[in-house]
Amino acid sequence: MSATTTENGTTFVPTAETLGAVLAPGVRPPRPSALSASLTFGWRAMLKIKHVPEQLFDVTAFPIMMTLMFTYLFGGALAGSPTEYLQFLLPGIMVTSVVMITMYTGVEVNKDIEKGVFDRFRTLPIWRPSTMVGYLLGDALRYTMASTVILVVGLVLGFRPQGGVSGVVLAIALLVAFSFAFSWIWTMFGLMLRSEKSVMGVSMLVLFPLTFLSNVYVDPRTMPGWLQAFVDVNPITHLVSATRSLMAGSPDAGEITWVVACGAVSIVVFGALTMRLYNRK
Amino acid sequence: MRDRTTDLAIETSGLVKIFGKHRAVDGLDLTVPAGTVYGVLGPNGAGKTTAVKMLATLLRPDGGEARVFGHDVLREPDAVRSRVSLTGQYASVDDEMTGVENLVLLGRLLGHKKPAAKDRAMALLEAFGLTEAGGRQVKTYSGGMRRRLDIAASILNTPDLLFLDEPTTGLDPRSRNQVWDIVRIVVAHGTTVLLTTQYLEEADRLAERIAVIDHGKVIAEGTPGELKSSVGSGTVHVRLRDAAQRPEAERVLARELNTRVHLEADPVALTARVSGEDTDAGAERAARALAALAASGIVVDDFSLGQPSLDEAFLALTGAPPGERDRTPTDTPATGQNAQEEAA
Numbered sequence A: 001m002s003a004t005t006t007e008n009g010t011t012f013v014p015t016a017e018t019l020g021a022v023l024a025p026g027v028r029p030p031r032p033s034a035l036s037a038s039l040t041f042g043w044r045a046m047l048k049i050k051h052v053p054e055q056l057f058d059v060t061a062f063p064i065m066m067t068l069m070f071t072y073l074f075g076g077a078l079a080g081s082p083t084e085y086l087q088f089l090l091p092g093i094m095v096t097s098v099v100m101i102t103m104y105t106g107v108e109v110n111k112d113i114e115k116g117v118f119d120r121f122r123t124l125p126i127w128r129p130s131t132m133v134g135y136l137l138g139d140a141l142r143y144t145m146a147s148t149v150i151l152v153v154g155l156v157l158g159f160r161p162q163g164g165v166s167g168v169v170l171a172i173a174l175l176v177a178f179s180f181a182f183s184w185i186w187t188m189f190g191l192m193l194r195s196e197k198s199v200m201g202v203s204m205l206v207l208f209p210l211t212f213l214s215n216v217y218v219d220p221r222t223m224p225g226w227l228q229a230f231v232d233v234n235p236i237t238h239l240v241s242a243t244r245s246l247m248a249g250s251p252d253a254g255e256i257t258w259v260v261a262c263g264a265v266s267i268v269v270f271g272a273l274t275m276r277l278y279n280r281k
Numbered sequence B: 001m002r003d004r005t006t007d008l009a010i011e012t013s014g015l016v017k018i019f020g021k022h023r024a025v026d027g028l029d030l031t032v033p034a035g036t037v038y039g040v041l042g043p044n045g046a047g048k049t050t051a052v053k054m055l056a057t058l059l060r061p062d063g064g065e066a067r068v069f070g071h072d073v074l075r076e077p078d079a080v081r082s083r084v085s086l087t088g089q090y091a092s093v094d095d096e097m098t099g100v101e102n103l104v105l106l107g108r109l110l111g112h113k114k115p116a117a118k119d120r121a122m123a124l125l126e127a128f129g130l131t132e133a134g135g136r137q138v139k140t141y142s143g144g145m146r147r148r149l150d151i152a153a154s155i156l157n158t159p160d161l162l163f164l165d166e167p168t169t170g171l172d173p174r175s176r177n178q179v180w181d182i183v184r185i186v187v188a189h190g191t192t193v194l195l196t197t198q199y200l201e202e203a204d205r206l207a208e209r210i211a212v213i214d215h216g217k218v219i220a221e222g223t224p225g226e227l228k229s230s231v232g233s234g235t236v237h238v239r240l241r242d243a244a245q246r247p248e249a250e251r252v253l254a255r256e257l258n259t260r261v262h263l264e265a266d267p268v269a270l271t272a273r274v275s276g277e278d279t280d281a282g283a284e285r286a287a288r289a290l291a292a293l294a295a296s297g298i299v300v301d302d303f304s305l306g307q308p309s310l311d312e313a314f315l316a317l318t319g320a321p322p323g324e325r326d327r328t329p330t331d332t333p334a335t336g337q338n339a340q341e342e343a344a
């Protein structure tokens, strides 16, 4: 490294000609549209994945582990055989895994926001939410990857969705779209909380009840009444039902509407809170 | 008379920022003419970064007013943002991305189409001597290279006002000189630069006007020459061969430099403040003093002229070293206590 420092650090002499050439005040392009700025930040998220590919561990290894663990741990006891249980379980596992990894959004935002580069982004005359939308676009890619990994593992283990390709694709699209909307809660916490650790802590506190107290693992009819009441209002329950229905080839319009409405509310509420915090920072 | 708002790059009055109980910026008044380098000089914690962040619309002022090219920072932040850019104290480039990626990203965010952003990135890397390093992640760069990339990013769309927050802190003398050269060229092309620094020498070399700030307030303002003449342009240190010649040397120095000469504890050493409008005038006087010593037959072993340090400047401007001002009896007990807490 010291060799390159000498190479580039000491032989460089700024001259009026070379610098003047780039300083000539050309015509400034108009400011980018909201979409274009968001996509550019999305591209930044992709570059981060390219430079730090290890971070894909949590969208590959974790979902594989979840699928294997639950299929063989509960499969025999709950549904007679792992393959039978898998038909019921896989959509739920996919939802759980993807919803679980949404929390990394908050951690990323929290880590990034302290860096000086954010100060530069915030002095640009761009559509302000685009920075956050960019994160979530990158994350949407991660969610898609995780879903695909789980689907492949499921297919290998014997998962045979009746909905066919279109059913599965629609199910994954719904899941990724919901997760994108839901992630605004994490951008909010990422900006609100002081440290990565506290972001993790809060994420766990929110995610464990949401994912476990749902219809992912067992039929809610086996649960006591008060728990059923919670499971029934839990958005994850509706997401799982909607995903299952799509994969099974019998789309449940009611559940899908529920999920879309829930996502819209999440974007409006947590998106607004996120931007409030972002502008205050 | 011309429209004042177009002549002034920055105009603040009574600007205040409070963190908890601490008044980081406490009634700051600045007037920065367009087209110049304006130096903001102050020690650690003086409120330089806080002031710059308010002017760059990153922090909301708690009181007072600030205008950038006539646009209020609170009411018209986008108008301000479209004309300024900021090179923060801590690198405002992304460590994990390469130099090219950093510049292309920014180019896209400023509205360039992809090919144009790429061309611009390459041209900037070339101009800043970073072509070879362009494909490497920024975390592998040296401090000087990172600073240059940071400045390159700031002039991607040549701004009307460039904030440079301590651009040379932590750089070696060579990299520091490169940054100085860059600043001079940028200003020559019509960009106004607001530069914060802890070094009197840096402000002196680059800035047309300097505001000295401490505890969030301007304590002195003027051209480097004006400040220098109140501070003295440096200190002459003399060592004699023979202690017996010291009284004679003292007389000669006092006459030539027209100042009080300080006798050091060391019996052969003397020091004296040199006054003068600028460094050159100070050096000339010092040279004349040396000649006069020789002419009087005094044998000098060592003779040097030192720049006044920021500490000396503070001493001269405020009568106290930086941070000590609050303890003068005229201050309220509350602020005095604050300063002590800070020092603790």
Ligand SMILES: Nc1ncnc2c1ncn2[C@@H]1O[C@H](COP(=O)(O)OP(=O)(O)OP(=O)(O)O)[C@@H](O)[C@H]1O
Pocket (backbone or CB within 6 Å): B019, B020, B022, B024, B042, B043, B044, B045, B046, B047, B048, B049, B050, B051, B089, B166, B198
């Ligand atoms: N976000 C913050 N929260 C609380 N206090 C802060 C914050 N930012 C700055 N301060 C305090 O405000 C004061 C001024 O800080 P500032 O960073 O503006 O100083 P500075 O002149 O830039 O110093 P330096 O030369 O060290 O960069 C300091 O006492 C600092 O501790």
Ligand SMILES: [Mg+2]
Pocket (backbone or CB within 6 Å): B048, B049, B050, B089, B165, B166
């Ligand atoms: Mg600072």
